[in-house]
Amino acid sequence: MNRIDVMKTYKLYINGAFPRSESGRVYELKDAKGAFIANPCWASRKDLRDSVVAARSAFSGWSKATAYNRGQVLYRIAEVMQGRSSQFADEIVAQEGITTKQALAQVEESIDLMVWYAGWTDKISSLSGANNPVAGSFYNFTTPEAIGVVGAFIEGKPSLISLIASVGSIIASGNTAVVIASEKFPLTAITFAEVCATSDVPAGVINILTGKTPELVGWMGSHMDVDAVDASGLSSKQLTELKIAGADNLKRIHSFKSVKSPDRILAFVEHKTVWQTIGV
Amino acid sequence: MTEFEYAPALESTSILNLQSDYKLFINGTYTAAKAGKRFTTVNPSTGEAIASISYAELDDVNSAVAAARAAYTKVWGKMPAAERGKYLFRIARLLQERAREFAVLETLDNGKPIRESRDTDIPLAAAHFFYHAGWADKLDYAGLGTNPKPLGVVGQIIPWNFPLLMLAWKVAPALAAGNTVVLKPAETTPLTALLFAEVCQQAGLPAGVVNIVTGDGVTGSYLVNHPDVDKIAFTGSTAVGKAIARAVADTKKSVTLELGGKAANIVYDDAAIDEAVEGIVNGIFFNQGHVCCAGSRLLVQESVQDEVIEKLKRRMALIRVGNPLDKNTDLGAINSAEQLARITELTNTGDAEGAERWSAPCDLPSKGYWYAPTIFTGVSQTHRIAREEIFGPVLSVLTFRTPAEAVEKANNTPYGLSAGVWSEKGSKVLWTASKLRAGVIWTNTFNKFDPTSPFGGFKESGWGREGGRHGLAAYLKGGKN
Numbered sequence: 001m002n003r004i005d006v007m008k009t010y011k012l013y014i015n016g017a018f019p020r021s022e023s024g025r026v027y028e029l030k031d032a033k034g035a036f037i038a039n040p041c042w043a044s045r046k047d048l049r050d051s052v053v054a055a056r057s058a059f060s061g062w063s064k065a066t067a068y069n070r071g072q073v074l075y076r077i078a079e080v081m082q083g084r085s086s087q088f089a090d091e092i093v094a095q096e097g098i099t100t101k102q103a104l105a106q107v108e109e110s111i112d113l114m115v116w117y118a119g120w121t122d123k124i125s126s127l128s129g130a131n132n133p134v135a136g137s138f139y140n141f142t143t144p145e146a147i148g149v150v151g152a153f154i155e156g157k158p159s160l161i162s163l164i165a166s167v168g169s170i171i172a173s174g175n176t177a178v179v180i181a182s183e184k185f186p187l188t189a190i191t192f193a194e195v196c197a198t199s200d201v202p203a204g205v206i207n208i209l210t211g212k213t214p215e216l217v218g219w220m221g222s223h224m225d226v227d228a229v230d231a232s233g234l235s236s237k238q239l240t241e242l243k244i245a246g247a248d249n250l251k252r253i254h255s256f257k258s259v260k261s262p263d264r265i266l267a268f269v270e271h272k273t274v275w276q277t278i279g280v
Numbered sequence: 281m282t283e284f285e286y287a288p289a290l291e292s293t294s295i296l297n298l299q300s301d302y303k304l305f306i307n308g309t310y311t312a313a314k315a316g317k318r319f320t321t322v323n324p325s326t327g328e329a330i331a332s333i334s335y336a337e338l339d340d341v342n343s344a345v346a347a348a349r350a351a352y353t354k355v356w357g358k359m360p361a362a363e364r365g366k367y368l369f370r371i372a373r374l375l376q377e378r379a380r381e382f383a384v385l386e387t388l389d390n391g392k393p394i395r396e397s398r399d400t401d402i403p404l405a406a407a408h409f410f411y412h413a414g415w416a417d418k419l420d421y422a423g424l425g426t427n428p429k430p431l432g433v434v435g436q437i438i439p440w441n442f443p444l445l446m447l448a449w450k451v452a453p454a455l456a457a458g459n460t461v462v463l464k465p466a467e468t469t470p471l472t473a474l475l476f477a478e479v480c481q482q483a484g485l486p487a488g489v490v491n492i493v494t495g496d497g498v499t500g501s502y503l504v505n506h507p508d509v510d511k512i513a514f515t516g517s518t519a520v521g522k523a524i525a526r527a528v529a530d531t532k533k534s535v536t537l538e539l540g541g542k543a544a545n546i547v548y549d550d551a552a553i554d555e556a557v558e559g560i561v562n563g564i565f566f567n568q569g570h571v572c573c574a575g576s577r578l579l580v581q582e583s584v585q586d587e588v589i590e591k592l593k594r595r596m597a598l599i600r601v602g603n604p605l606d607k608n609t610d611l612g613a614i615n616s617a618e619q620l621a622r623i624t625e626l627t628n629t630g631d632a633e634g635a636e637r638w639s640a641p642c643d644l645p646s647k648g649y650w651y652a653p654t655i656f657t658g659v660s661q662t663h664r665i666a667r668e669e670i671f672g673p674v675l676s677v678l679t680f681r682t683p684a685e686a687v688e689k690a691n692n693t694p695y696g697l698s699a700g701v702w703s704e705k706g707s708k709v710l711w712t713a714s715k716l717r718a719g720v721i722w723t724n725t726f727n728k729f730d731p732t733s734p735f736g737g738f739k740e741s742g743w744g745r746e747g748g749r750h751g752l753a754a755y756l757k758g759g760k761n
């Protein structure tokens with residue numbers, strides 16, 4: 001008799017732990033051929049709020065960690081992803097209906113992308129910082145700083161690349177992330193959460209929710225402790241809704257086409273300029 | 281002790297060629313508003329009318345945008361970048377040549393002391409044009425990849441606190457990047473912008489590259505909602521900034537916002553106290569406190585509180601309040617009756633909520649709009665005068681015991697535009713600067729500005745920066761990375 005597989009319960013990832021949705025809700029996920037795959041959690045507004053609290057708590061530690069340290073943590077994520085390649089590939093095949101070979105190629109590209117972002121942490125300042133030659137007796141410099149808690153709506157396909165582009169670019173500069181996985185393709189995001197939990201990523205730096213994007217858009221937009229949102233995964237109608245709600249605290253809202261660009265990092269930093277008086 | 285009195289030293293207004301009425305500036309010529317509606321601009325130090333101004337309705341804004349679009353497509357967008365830069369150099373030089381005239385006109389219309397318009401506003405405005413002129417043919421090096429592109433037609437809405445300087449912050453980078461402009465000056469301070477139009481003519485700037493439509497917030501909303509405007513740049517209140525963000529949410533328009541602030545000015549017990557007192561005065565009383573980045577919350581360490589407050593009061597008693605055209609004047613007129621009412625209303629809540637008011641003893645002129653330099657002590661973080669932007673010569677004083685408490689209180693605001701730190705200990709200064717969530721930090725100085733230095737806020741103080749490479753980037757679409 002064939003052995004019965006042990007099926008996995010896909011849960012949320014909040015503050016370094018794997019809770020179910022406090023609402024008790026799940027939604028059914030089917031593969032490309034219509035067969036049942038899993039019942040991922042259907043996150044509630046409360047789950048979103050809990051994630052923001054976790055992300056805010058983690059912000060001061062993560063943003064003040066040295067850039068070298070952050071770079072090593074991002075690189076560690078890539079290392080652990082490598083070990084789970086086949087798991088990611090299986091999920092991509094089930095979700096996206098592509099071949100194993102194509103799925104493995106996506107996983108490899110995703111891992112390399114995370115390595116690429118890992119290398120950026122200690123170079124962002126060189127890219128966008130400045131010493132400014134002001135007309136006066138001052139030493140004046142501008143440095144990029146993390147903006148705070150950044151929400152992210154992940155695009156559908158390719159699900160893992162979209163996820164890594166968003167998470168890698170958000171956390172590289174010291175932001176913390178509240179990630180809304182693609183509603184249709186959430187499995188890779190949850191497996192990625194398991195990677196984060198075993199990769200020296202401090203609790204709360206990355207939080208991942210699965211659920212219904214349309215209802216989460218307004219809640220994310222109106223949350224006054226979210227500073228910015230990567231809206232790459234939203235339709236234009238959802239983007240407008242997010243921007244209108246987000247105006248309440250002037251959220252920085254951006255969407256990106258390129259998965260591999262320093263523009264993604266620079267969109268979620270603030271530039272601070274310090275004037276120091278020179279004199280004896 | 282002998283006291284020496286100041287003799288009046290009035291700056292003459294004879295340098296001005298004032299007109300009784302002013303028109304809009306569209307497509308290179310002064311153009312009357314189509315509907316013929318007018319409004320009056322007032323000298324706030326006397327309350328008397330200076331001139332009648334054309335009010336731009338939707339029709340007029342449409343004409344201005346059409347002129348800007350035509351200039352962008354046919355002339356400015358195509359012009360070799362070095363030539364574009366030369367026009368900006370010309371403008372910078374013309375502003376320097378006519379600096380005295382601009383300073384007097386600014387003081388007349390705005391109410392700020394001639395000392396400030398002459399030494400700060402106008403020279404910095406010229407410097408902004410000179411700085412950005414040099415960028416025009418070097419955009420490949422602006423950090424956006426090679427061959428970045430302008431955005432097109434830019435709508436710019438500026439406030440009344442630094443009328444010509446805010447014009448320069450907006451117009452100079454926009455033109456350097458190759459955009460054309462429709463600018464709406466503030467309702468109460470349109471005159472230097474309309475004089476700037478004459479500078480554009482003298483510079484031979486092609487028609488339509490700069491268009492100026494005068495009016496109020498409704499005029500501004502026509503610009504914000506215009507479908508052929510590619511970008512909105514706004515400086516003003518956070519409430520209007522949020523309204524603009526909502527208004528353009530379903531468009532492709534890009535937006536930069538420079539909004540309000542409630543800056544903390546932190547004085548540690550190891551500060552050079554006399555210097556810090558000068559910095560506190562400059563931080564809040566510069567330009568009558570009509571400054572978005574004003575140091576309006578003094579956070580003073582408890583152990584030196586008494587000394588600082590005593591010295592501050594002594595210094596405030598020496599502030600000369602009066603005729604803005606007098607070269608001895610330190611504090612000029614409040615810009616409008618409306619702003620005076622706002623300051624009065626908010627400071628009344630300071631009394632009602634239990635803070636202790638002290639105003640410098642000074643004689644205020646009987647005509648015009650005036651407010652004596654004032655501090656409130658015993659202010660708690662929940663008081664409205666500690667949370668809301670007063671935008672007047674009013675300082676709220678709070679205290680702290682530890683550096684961590686100073687930072688906590690400084691950051692306890694939805695704003696994040698600027699902050700000040702006073703201490704003689706370098707490592708403490710930098711520690712504090714690194715913890716403050718604000719876009720501009722002045723250490724052992726305050727209210728310094730420079731075209732090379734990016735300015736702008738965290739949080740609800742706005743989107744984007746003005747000045748430096750970062751400010752320029754807000755007027756360009758990225759090239760190839």
